Amino acid sequence: MQVTTARYGSWRSPITSEFIVAQSIGLSDVQLDGRDTYWVESRPAEAGRSVIVKCAHDGSVTDMVPAPLNARTRVHEYGGGAYGVSQGAVFFCNFSDQKIYRVGDGGPQPLTVDGLRYADLVIDHPRKRLIAVQEDHRASENEPVNSLVVVGFDGSPHVTLASGRDFYSSPRLSPDGRSLAWLSWNHPNMPWDGTELWVAELSTDGALTSERLIAGGAGESVFQPEWSPGGVLHFVSDRTGWWNLYRAAGGETAPLLSMEAEFGMPQWVFGMSCYSFVSEGQIACAWNHSGLWSLGLLDARSQQLRDLGIAGRDFSCVRAAADRIVVRAGAPDKPAAILQVDLPSGTSKVLKKSAPFPGAELQPFLSVAHPYEFPVGEGEKAYAFFYPPRNPEFSAPSGDRPPLLVKSHGGPTAAVTSTLDLRTQYWTSRGYAVLDVNYGGSTGYGRRYRDRLKGQWGVVDVEDCVKGAQALAAQGLVDGKRMMITGGSAGGYTVLCALAFHKVFSGGASHFGVSDLEAMTRDTHKFESRYLESLVAPYPAEAGLYQRRSPVHFARQITAPVIFFQGEDDKIVPPNQTEMMVDALRAQGLPAGYMLFAGEGHGFRRGDNIKRALDGEFSFYDAVVVKAGLRF
Template sequence: MVGLKDAALEGEDVYWLEGRPGEGGRTVIVHRSPEGQTRDVNPQPFNARTRVHEYGGGDFVVHNGTVYFSNFADQRLYSAHPGGVPEPLTAEIDHRYADMTVDAARNRLIAVREDHTDPGEPVNELVGISLEDGAETVLATGQDFCSSPRLSPDGRSLAWLTWNHPNMPWDGTELWVAGLDESGRPAAPERVAGGPDESVFQPEWSPDGTLHFVSDRTGWWNLYRSERGFVEPLCPMEAEFGLPQWQFGMSTYGFLSPTRIACAPIERGVFRLGLLNTQTGELAQIETPYSVIGHLRTNGGSGEILFVAGSPTEPPAIVRLDARTGDSEVLHRAGDLGIDSGYLSAPETVEFPTENGLTAHGFFYPPKNRDFAAPEGELPPLLVLSHGGPTGMTLPSLDLEIQHRTSRGFAVLDVNYGGSTGYGREYRRRLDGMWGVVDVDDCAGGAKYLAEKGLVDGDRLLIAGGSAGGYTTLCALAFRDAFAAGASHYGVSDAAALAEETHKFESRYLDGLIGPYPERADLYRERSPIHHTDGLSCPVIFFQGLEDEVVPPNQAITMFEALKAKGLPVAYLPFEGEQHGFRRAENIKRALDAELYFYSRVFGFDLADDVEPVRIENLDTK
């Protein structure tokens, strides 16, 4: 199954990104003609993926049938036509580009550039890039980060976002607007919204030239417009019209006309599709079978809405919907699985008590396999999943890794712990200064809740997670006694090492999650599982990409060696060529099989599948 990552509309032509595990994780831009024919825009070996902020996004833009994209291998920008050979636009220099928009009047791209030519921290700027010769002109500089350059319909004004250390974009950003002078440079920029305690997301111009944006100034990411120096809300409500800006090019709304907006707000962790009348503030919901809606794009002239959609029972899909009739069409699915619903576990929304009298959220998947049933009276083991980020969210859509587990007798609780998106700024800020505490409490609280409800076996509680979720997993195993085993996928074990070694985008992230470093080195040590292996008394398996620059491999290796020396059952699986998250089909499968094999060996049950064994240290001494 491929990954669907982005989408674009130009007239009746549709474009999207596919991450193809079967091609070593290569990202391909696919073009779909008005007649329904598809073909790749970037042939082998081109890989449409930028490394700005390491997480990328905003990898391509389309204008008049020409696609401009960032190539992963050299990070240069290329121009291409479907079926043609890409041609380089930018020079061979240590620059990276993302979030491009086309300035047709000046025959240039406007893009975020990350300059790595000098030692030390890279420089992030907005630049203009000539479409004739690739010459670059700096348009905005002086801030630590920038994103979302958006050109007004008449080409006379530019809007963009900035933020500075130690803020992350979901903490506080600033929205700037400037007119463009005769040379195409911004003149007299003006801050329209935002600040250190207000997160602004996705500025967009309406067809009549009115600037719109999303802000969480009330505690919820809601839609606003700025007109003649006044900012006004369009539809105040306790819902999230924005997302944490981990990647460039994210979009939750688009214009169908100057007064009609298609949007995808999140309520209680679930996306809805709606039409907002900006004159009346009325939000009308469009009924769809989808619980996840991303990369929403519009074609105002036709009333078309394009988005990447997910549901609990179908693979992700590129969907086109006619806002006038409500009719929708699936243009492309991530895969044709043909899985009988008798093997699929549907997520159940759960709320459960956690520490300090608060409530946390998640999705519970009971085990399901139409061909098998548990012995009478036997409760299933529970695998608690802690998502990455940690400023992120888990989504109620078809996840084959979850289904792999539930079809084999496991119950799964996918936790949106305090700090997650989708429940307002106050919920998101529960993790401020409390990473490794609140998230752990919520994961342990969810497991306890389900065990007390008699839904799972309280003696067979497991926890797993990737990246920040791996950190939560290791903290839960080191600082709590709720779980009997765990799996860390490229997870953090030494918070101080992460603060010292990670890339620019996240280099001050932990200031807010734990505290300033090195001033609070004591707190980092207190919250780092690597320094508290004495609290670990259960089996753990580690998975790690050897080219990971977000969480370097030495963290997993150090933790593995410490547990091995302690005599605990432990395994470590490194993957050549993988970065932060696995993209190659064979590695994704290997990690999934290996985790299940690990659980089977440490808990003594037989697997129905023939799985390649994993070397487990100290297993015989358990």
């Protein structure tokens, strides 16, 4: 192979945007029904349509949702938990009208009316009904009413089971059908701040009686209640500072295992699962230690946890039966896939890939994530994954250093993993280094690390991204004069703050990012409408602080070029926020790109738009930073 000498950032790569979009799908929401396995595929090639897929025991695969139906809910805007399946019956929420449909021989039939949204569907066969979270937008679009309701299989009018709290999630019916568990919480808490786990008995007519609080409160985040096959309630709680597994029995709660590891996640969407029962005494579970996930079996009686040794560092959507575990799994050298583990033999097989596993021709181009820690304060450290540039067809001139792209994740209460992402490889194979930062406030490192962002959004996250970039430059691993920062949603806010309040980065990209905290508080949807009270301060009492943390008021301090990507239908960060920033930067003569995508919301789902955004960001940096060699 002939190796060409060329500066970092100018290398040609076979990992093109066309290749990424054509080959990639999203995978989520695994469910088991007898011997069959179900999951949801988000398909960019079908305009981002979400399709429920059934994989039968014989290996045959069937789409359960015909086009143009789209199995996606908008409860909390982020959705999740858009379908339920039991004894072969499939019910799902359709995106365009948000109605619940039942899959039948004559095609899917709607069961509900306009103006209502549903999620977390639980099938109650004996009573011929669904139990679900309902979000009622008929009286108010900005402050809908959330509740737990039942919907009859025949579409009969719904009946409210529980109401009066701001939010509900995770209804779980006991195996004997006599009890229901659920989570609820009120403003200003987010579910990772504080939730309550409730249980009630179901009367003969299906109504709730004898409601009682099991766990949780304002300072305790409870996640994923589940009943064991024998009817014992289990849940995840961070009462010790770490999301660990507990059981509730005899009026008391007790930990199954105490570890400085996370067996839970921030509940941004419905239907999340980090554990599932193989049997009464054996639990399949995934846990996160220092940003890296493992998959194993927990013996509930002996409290012994055994790592299954499955190759991978990212596990979610955990479902189990007596003889198998099915999970969404990813690894540094493999993209996410639906993986089935056969428990008797210990073997595993892939049921569906989110992208083709790179063949021999692409393996030499792949940059594998390196866990990276760096100091951020007195005795504090932050975490990231570092990807050095890699392309066997190119080498850089002596003394050259690669440009750096710092990635700031959304949320901000979320985290990145080391799973192979072809979008990251797009950059590294072109001669960029990438630093994917889990700044203070990220999950996977315990509640104390998560709480570093309390009252400090726009400060801690920004400083961690800045210091991570500076640490790499000081080590000579990157070119300190060619460092860019990119992020989406909350990550876009971090980008704009970094450019407004620091002079470290030579350019940036904001993907549907927040620029005005006051506008976000006034205009955003119910789920996040009080989120900033913990991330920043109470509003409007601290309106001045909101203004001081809003990049839109400090556009004149930005001296680096910025490109913006925005969905026209975004309800979380409306286009007017982005356009205020674009206008302010252009007014002072800065290069400010702006790409507005019709038909897209908060995050891009259409393949052509994903391609345009990826190529647009690369071309922007290439023109105004990398080739120009400018330091703005």
